[in-house]
Amino acid sequence: MxxxxxxxxxxxxxxxxxxxxxxxxxxxxxxxxxxxxxxxxxxxxxxxxxxxxxxxxxxxxxxxxxxxxxxxxxxxxxxxxxxxxxxxxxxxxxxxxxxxxxxxxxxxxxxxxxxxxxxxxxxxxxxxxxxxxxxxxxxxxxxxxxxxxxxxxxxxxxxxxxxxxxxxxxxxxxxxxxxxxxxxxxxxxxxxxxxxxxxxxxxxxxxxxxxxxxxxxxxxxxxxxxxxxxxxxxxxxNPYHSQDDTISTHDFSFIPPASRVGMVLLNYKDDLWGLYDDLGNTEGVREFLEVIRSAGEAVDNTDDLVTLLKGVGYRFIEKFSPEYDFKQLELINAISTVLIPHLSNEKARVAFSEFMALFKFYGIRLLDDTLENLQEDKYYLINKEGAGFDVLSNYYYLPIRLSKLVGYFSQLLLVDEGVNEKVSAFLDLVRKDYSGHLMVMSEEQAPYLHSFFGVYHALGKGEQVKDLLISYMRDYIGCTGQVAALNLPAENTLKFLIQRYTQNKVNIEYKSNPDSLGASLLLQSNAYGIGEDVDLVLHALDRHSFHLFIPGNIGQFGGKIIENGFNMVLRCGSNFWTCKDFSDIVKEHFEKYSEIDLSSLSSIEKYSCVASSFVQPDRIPLMV
Structure with missing residues (x-):
């Protein structure tokens, strides 16, 4: 023709x-x-x-x-x-x-x-x-x-x-x-x-x-x-002509099926349609990240990658827009994570900035909604549905939920410092009604708390949250650093809780060993000037092992596997004896194994590292 x-x-x-x-x-x-x-x-x-x-x-x-x-x-x-x-x-x-x-x-x-x-x-x-x-x-x-x-x-x-x-x-x-x-x-x-x-x-x-x-x-x-x-x-x-009679790319994205990107997406249609139908919890967002990462690797160029991420991303975000929870922020972070290796490309940078603006919109909406609901109902953050362990699960999940909130609000501060007053109002309500839940429960909290305390310190507002750091550090030492393993199956959380509160030691299969949460708290304690106070009780963590991963560069920080970097494990009482010792060793290794210049990082680079760590909590944003 x-x-x-x-x-x-x-x-x-x-x-x-x-x-x-x-x-x-x-x-x-x-x-x-x-x-x-x-x-x-x-x-x-x-x-x-x-x-x-x-x-x-x-x-x-x-x-x-x-x-x-x-x-x-x-x-x-x-x-x-x-x-x-x-x-x-x-x-x-x-x-x-x-x-x-x-x-x-x-x-x-x-x-x-x-x-x-x-x-x-x-x-x-x-x-x-x-x-x-x-x-x-x-x-x-x-x-x-x-x-x-x-x-x-x-x-x-x-x-x-x-x-x-x-x-x-x-x-x-x-x-x-x-x-x-x-x-x-x-x-x-x-x-x-x-x-x-x-x-x-x-x-x-x-x-x-x-x-x-x-x-x-x-x-x-x-x-x-x-x-x-x-x-x-x-x-x-017709851009919307599809060779597949069952599922079209337009069912889960804004991408025409006859386009180059649409043809690629057809290979992932079952996974994306399943996630679009029911994204579920945070694990669903991590599955979403893996699917769009794989699809992104299959396109021909960065322009097509941006088209894919915007077409799929905006459709998913729109689907879950009526919900006032973490989903929109998690989706935006997942999309931003895939863009990290491509930030040298102008079109990718523009798209990244657009998603940052979208994060600001949904972040402020979540902050306003949380404030309003807490002012009306001080038990708003507690899961009140179900019976038995559905209620008891708050002892495990509420501290994690609080960590996520302060983490996301710190990420919001990287985009807009103007929300500081609202975040402070939220923190005052937490101090008033949830001080007993400022606890270290799971390794999953590590990136959120590190970002929270890191951002406040970087913005010169550390004094506003030092009391919260003391609460977390006190609890960490009190439980001798026994925090739940990352991605602990739900059926094991009750067993972990019982052992945490009734036994001196938690079974090895339930806890993180070594853990990064304690490593982050030690670093922040030194930065916030409470390291010497922590040193007085640090003997409680004798022979406890701490883990940190030092990334070689920012470009790889969004990847599922970071090829260039250094895994560091330090044992208290063997490799270090004080918070300052620990911080000095980390600084020395960071300068040796990483190309990142912490003094010249832009807000976009810091934001990108936080975004990646929140959706992939096996890494801590040390750059913040």
Whole structure:
């Protein structure tokens, strides 16, 4: 199937009675780009043309070259944006040299265009005119409606899309014609036609656009016609055509299935659809991260990766938007994590900033909602549903939930310090009603608490939260550093709790050994100036092992496996005896094994490390 396009935009007019335009050439170029240069193109680039403010001879010469000098196409599309009008029942396209008082000599009539096309042997013609009074061209159709030609062998079919009624002007917004903008949105996949056929025809596209204009109450009435359609009427490829009859990428993303990225996503459709249907808890978000990471590795370039992450990410975030919990923030962090290795790319940086802005929106919403609910019900953070262990589970999960909240609110401070007052109000309520739950329970708390205390210290606000650090450190020493292992199965949490409160030692299979949570608290204790106080009771942790991973660089910090870095395990009473000793050893190893310059990190780099650690809590954001 051969398809050619001639796209004409006329901004400049020599006639004093025709005002120059500013967006017609842009419209014609945009149509050319989406029909010829996009991934959905069916038009041959070497046989398609873009004309800027041409004279009539240029247009006729181009039509002759396209339709007669080359192999005759099956489909020919002519797009025009500019001035147009009806004279003596004939519709004319106004070109650069057109004079309104000599329209029949200086304008290009549709009758002339039909005559040229009819003698070429082309099978189907698409005509799109974004100009005023275009519905007046209906009179020119009479030259085609002849009984001896209707349906005759070799006659061509024609589809026409006109921007406005015969007595209407064609409007524009931001330098783009309303008709052109709507058409481009449909054929590029930004808007969806409710059809999964492989190709779109101009008449149906016109109906969709016309209905949209009516619903929006616009003072413009696009219209479309089709005639003599004995064969297929094809205008463009349908971005939403899917080779899979069960699940389309549009079911779980904003990505058209016929696109390059859509074709990649079809390989992950079952996993993504399952997660979209029920994301579940935090583990669901981690599964989401693994799926989009794998899909991202399958695309060809960073631009396609950004398209994938935005198309899938925004759809998931929108799905769970009504919920006031961690889901939106976790999803944003998962998407941001996949972008970390690509932040040297401009498009990836822009997308990352957009997701940071989205994090700010949902972070403030969560903060406001949490404050409001705590002020109305001081037990708001406690799970009150169920019986038995469903209630007892608060002893395990409530400290983790509190750590997540302070962690996310510290991440929010990296984006907007202006929320400090609200975060302080939240912390005051925590001190008042939840001080007994400022406990170390699980290794999962490590990245959240490290970010919280690290951000406050970096912002010079450490004194505001030093009392909270003391509470966590006191509890850690009190339980002799016995914290639950990362990803401890739910069925073992009760066993861990019982042993934590009734035995001197927790079974090795339930606890983290060595742990990173204690390592973080030791570092923060030294930074906050309470290290010497901790040293007085540090003997309680004698022979306890602490673990930290030092990343080689930030670019790999988002990966599932960080290839370059150093795993450090230090034993209290053997490798160090004070908090300062511990901090000095960590600093020495960081300088030796990491390329990261902590003194020059940007807020985006700090934010990215926090995002990765929150969705992958097997690492601590030491950069904060």
């Amino acid at each position: 051969k398809a050619y396009l001639v796209s004409i935009g006329c901004d400049n007019y020599q006639s004093e009675t025709l005002n120059n335009l500013s967006g017609a050439e842009n419209d014609a170029l945009a149509v050319y780009d989406v029909l010829v240069d996009s991934e959905y193109s069916i038009y041959e680039k070497e046989s398609s043309y873009f004309l800027k403010s041409p004279v009539i001879s240029d247009v006729k010469g181009t039509l002759e070259e396209a339709l007669f000098d080359k192999e005759c196409p099956d489909i020919f599309t002519l797009f025009f944006a500019g001035h147009g009008g009806v004279v003596d029942g004939t519709y004319y396209l106004c070109l650069n040299e057109t004079k309104t008082d000599r329209m029949s000599f200086t304008g290009l009539s549709l009758t002339e265009i039909f005559r040229i096309v009819s003698s070429s042997g082309v099978k189907h013609v698409n005509l799109v005119i974004d100009a005023c009074n275009t519905a007046g061209l209906v009179n020119d159709l009479l030259s085609l409606i002849k009984p001896e030609l209707m349906g005759a062998k070799g006659s061509f079919g024609i589809s026409i899309l006109a921007a406005a009624a015969s007595d209407e002007y064609a409007g524009e917004v931001a330098g783009q014609g309303l008709l052109t903008g709507s058409l481009i949105n449909l054929i590029s996949g930004r808007d969806k036609v409710n059809s999964d056929v492989e190709f779109l025809d101009l008449v149906n596209l016109g109906r969709v656009i016309s209905t949209k204009f009516i619903q929006e109450g616009r003072d413009q009435t696009p219209s479309s016609w089709g005639m003599n359609l004995y064969g297929p009427s094809i205008f463009s490829k």
